[in-house]
Amino acid sequence: MQVNSRSAVQMFYRSVYNNTHGLLKKRMRELVPVKQALLRDVRKRYGAKEVCKVTVDQAIGGMRNVFGLFYDASLLDAKTGITMRDYNIPELQEYLQKAENGHEPLPEALFWLLCTGDFPSEQEFADVQQEWKQRGQLDSETQKFILSLPKAAHPMTMLSQTLLFLQKDSQFQQVYDQGKVSKPQYWEYFYEDAMDLLAKIPRVAALIYRHKYKNGEIISADDNLDWAGNYAHMLGYNKFEVRECLRGYLSIHADHEGGNVSAHTTHLVGSALADPYLSYSAGVNGLAGPLHGLANQEVLKWLLEMREELGENISNEKIQDYVLTTIREGKVIPGYGHAVLRYTDPRFIHQKDFAARHIKDDPLVDLVRQCYHVIPPVLKTIGKIQNPWPNVDAHSGVLLYHYGMREFQYYTVVFAVSRALGCMANLIWSRAFGLPIERPGSITMRWIEEKFGENQNIK
Template identity: 25%
Template sequence: MRKEYLIYKLSDEVKNSCKIPREAFTKYGVKRGLRNEDGTGVLVGLTNIGNVVGYERNDDGSLRPCPGRLYYRGYELDDLVSPLLKEKRFGFEEIAYLLLSGNLPDEEELTAFRELINENMPLDHRTIVHIIDLEGSNIMNILARCVLEMYTFDPNPDDISRDNLMRQSIELIAKFPTIIAYAYNIYRHSMQGSSLNIRHPRENMTIAENFLYMLKDEDFTELDARMLDLLLIIQAEHGGGNNSTFTVRVTSSTRTDTYSSIAAGIGSLKGPLHGGANIKAINMFHHLKEQISDWTNIDEIDTYLNRMLNKEAYDKTGLVYGIGHAVYTMSDPRAVELKKLAGELAKEKGMVKEYNFLKLIEQEGVKCVSAFRKTTKPICANLDFYSGFIYEMIGLPQEIYTPIFAMARIVGWTAHRIEELNFEGRRIIRPAYKNILEQKSYVPIKDR
């Protein structure tokens, strides 16, 4: 039997072996996707880190939509972001300190923490050689492989004591920007014929500034760097139930090493239904700019969005990317913050017309999707709707959109890993799957 045919035959047999009737999930009370019937997540753990609020419960247990709120260690996101915008200062390191420790740092602690981050940003020369060897690969995969390689350079990689976990966490937070910047520069050199530049991080720069410097040299403004800093803050944490953070907690519950657990989280975030969604949203925006002649004509916008929903236009998936969220109903607080940032940046970049068009797509997209689905549950734009637009205005390529998400979320991942390994009563996470296949009698190979 030819090997190619055998692969096809095995694949074809999967059609039957994977069949599970939808009604079986209801019969056995299975929460598909760990979701309740009302769409809420199944409660599987407790945390002191992040809190995602998209609805409230009535006395009868039914859901009541509410404006979305996101809390980091008990502080509402807007209360953390607004002072940074007002004071025009960088804050990602401050938020990283908060998420890791549970407390906001004072000036002395913040200065020391920033110095510690800067000390750990340079890469081992062996990691740089490894990135060069992987030229042309997907940058999320390079990131995962570099994280796994860090295990071999760690003098104490399997120690899960608090002190060692914190040391590893700080090193990962510090090194993610460098790995991503170097990986993209090497990708651009090998795939696009650009000059290869490897710039060492500078001691007097923040994470956001250093990342842009390593990526683009001096080709960025202060506002670019502050916008990236705020984007990192907004994406740093989103509760324990999002797929990648849950992946980190599940793997951490086995007491595996930090690098294996974080690599698993990277693999989860890479998926287009998770961290890769911002690329879908910005590509859709480019398509709409070309297809809609009058960016202020609501009727023209509605007509085309309805064609998309009916699978007649764009990629014919029936989706309007960036509209809707699993938890948030009336609003996604991250999208609310990003909308403000996008407006400020659009003025500097001369892209106010594009920004106003994007806001109109959000407005009409929410309306059209709600009408198409015939739902009374409020629908809102999510994080991905504006993030790609901001990345583009800063001048960042799509190849690093999802890696930047990882660069932010590594803070939340490490905070959750530390919590998973340090709360009382911890157990390995081990849910159940019910087998519904009837038992079979063994048939000797000569009789098959």
């Protein structure tokens, strides 16, 4: 269905909201009062308990290891890595639905899990898949907006701007402005906006790619495909392996607890009752920062520079010397280490295993495997490095590069399509839980001196 007017779009969505709701919303309506009661009980029993102490170093140093956020969908453990609703990456791969003859988890199934805590039945999975296909149509007004964006703009800028453009259709904003919604209903309208955003974001992202890099030659959606497979198709990649790569990529990057920049920003802005479009546009802007979403590009550039300098068939000894030279120059080894993890990122292992199944005789992929064995022992000899092991970025960009996506700036857009899954699930539950606006305190250098300095007042 191609919708060509805004009024027709709104009529269609009102029909969806008033008549069908979908199995996921039905399940959410069952879960919300149960989870609300559980949270009230948790606060009653543990509300006065201390979660952690905060040092001045932590306050100044990015709040590392400060546990001050409630984010129920996922948890990051320093040893075991990310779990989504208490399931780790191998378990997600095993239990979530897959494409026919595929091995990678499908994001539609993961979103059901993130929202409900349960793996979906085949009927429930198919219902989410069909609902996203219905909601995913882009009207002509939105298409014209994307195609009018200057091609010189960064693709993440284009994505952020388009999310803001789509905000005109926010159901939450409309009912809030009209005074027709009360606090217990907020989550239902956040849900509607989140489902619309998730349904549309692969099509938006693909249209941005074709506009910026492929002379505006648009590829129509194929609704016979799943959410991730259709994204690959609209980008212009139709091999089964590429679709499988994106299915896995979009699933394992979907959430990484609430403290990372994109998730925290989305949560923070949403806590002010900014609708999902406004909130995730802000999260996307954070993801565009070089210290967050650009890491896989940095890895790829570093590996390509290594090959250019050292040639083919690089020995382990040459890699060791190259690593030490990089560190002596005051640089980090991109893709190695993590703010939280202290062991190899399970998402890296997932991608390494994917490459072992599907990719043979690719010098760059082989170099990633070689670095995995060579680099950690070198980094272990440097005392200040707490985690010498690879994270997900050590492999993800190389996979996209292998399958022909050479537009490095676009890699973060793929990341943003994935991260929308976790951010939207959290926004829905934040409103369902009735979480307040986020407002931590801050301190100044004078405050620190007065509180802890030699001349502090003794009470």
